[in-house]
Amino acid sequence: MDRILVEHNPSSAKLDVMGVFDWPTWSKEVSTFPWTYDQQETCYLLEGRVTVTPDGGEPVTFGAGDLVIFPKGMSCTWEIHEPVRKHYHFG
Secondary structure (H helix, E strand, O other), X not given: OOOOEEEEOOOHHHHHHXXXXXXXXXXXXOEEXXXXXXXXXXXXXXXXXXXXXXXXXXXXXXXXXXXXXXXXXXXXXXXXXXXXXXXEEEO
């Protein structure tokens, strides 16, 4: 996988099986910053709206209720449009 995968409104059954609500949470105010993933991250947005642009790639916008997978090794820029709160899991 070399691109961001977004699943809009995954079922609560899927989220339960994945254990999403046991994952730690991360919050961030409106901001823009660079990021590099040294391992795959899966996250589920509880609040907010974000555009992530991979270096040399197309921007991907997602928000509350979306399940997102970022590939290992991807460098990108996060642009947070509305304050974010998400569950996340590495590996």
